[in-house]
Amino acid sequence: MKRLVLFLSLLFLLQSCKSSYSRTELLKENKALKERIKKLETADTVNKEAALELKKMNVVFRGVSNPIYISKPNAVSFEATAFGLRKLDSLGNYILSPGTGKTVDITIKSKLKNGDSLIETKTLRIKDISAPIGTINGIGCGSKCELKLKKEDLTNSVINAEMKNFLHDLGMKVISFKVKMPHFKTLEINGNKMNVRANDLFTLLQPNDSVIIFDIKIRLSGSSRYRLKGVAPIVIKIIE
Incomplete structure (x- = not known):
């Protein structure tokens, strides 16, 4: 009888340790999952596309100094380059004087908060100015x-x-x-x-x-x- 009680007690103890171990592992996995989700959310926020705004119009005109505003949310720094593009200040204001062709590509290279680098290209249409x-x-x-x-x-x-x-x-x-x-x-x-x-x-x-x-x-x-x-x-x- 004593042996039976001792066996049952040992079995209960082992079962309790097993349950305790499973809960610990579950908590660890849950914590790791939360950290991965947070990291993904951060990466999604950091990698938002660069924003390019044409002031007063949705195309650029040949023969005109077109004012353009460029920004890159959550970037440590960025650089925009294109034929005829000139930077005016550190606030994102540029002037674009396009050349030949029907479109112009603006390349935006940015350094993100997570240390990654990103290169994006924005294509704008070019129109000729009609005669006054x-x-x-x-x-x-x-x-x-x-x-x-x-x-x-x-x-x-x-x-x-x-x-x-x-x-x-x-x-x-x-x-x-x-x-x-x-x-x-x-x-x-x-x-x-x-x-x-x-x-x-x-x-x-x-x-x-x-x-x-x-x-x-x-x-x-x-x-x-x-x-x-x-x-x-x-x-x-x-x-x-």
Whole structure:
């Protein structure tokens, strides 16, 4: 009887040790699992893609200094390179002046917090700038249409140039232009406003006469790197 009790006691003790050992191992595995999950979460956060923001537009234009903002979340440092890309400051502001081709690749090399290095490539589309159009007193539609104006509307009128659907402010200023009217020689005018000679000739215009304001020369503020097409002329038909 004593032997039976001793055997059962030993069996119970062994079973208890086995259960205690299993719980210990389970706790260790659980701790290791939590550490792996935390490491994966950290790696996922660290390896977020570099963010690239084009200011005011979703493409870059050829012949324009396009402002771009680049950032790399959770990176210790990063470097962005591309043809025509120039760094402005340490805050992520760049200027991109693209060259030939339809796209430009920006390569972003970053050093992550976990010590890894990462190389990413962002591809942007390149568009050519459309030709500016001439305007008279703020009205213009390019050479493919005809403005209908009274001859009085031309007196002391102001000539400017603008670009439709273009968000960059190029600071365009008209410095000279030419005026062609029936029966008179072409007038060459400096500045952006009709002169006395032009005003006198306007009084002689008749209904259905055509007036063309062309060879509009402009000057851009801030940079000489812009490559713009010639300004589209202003075609006018006199009414009344």
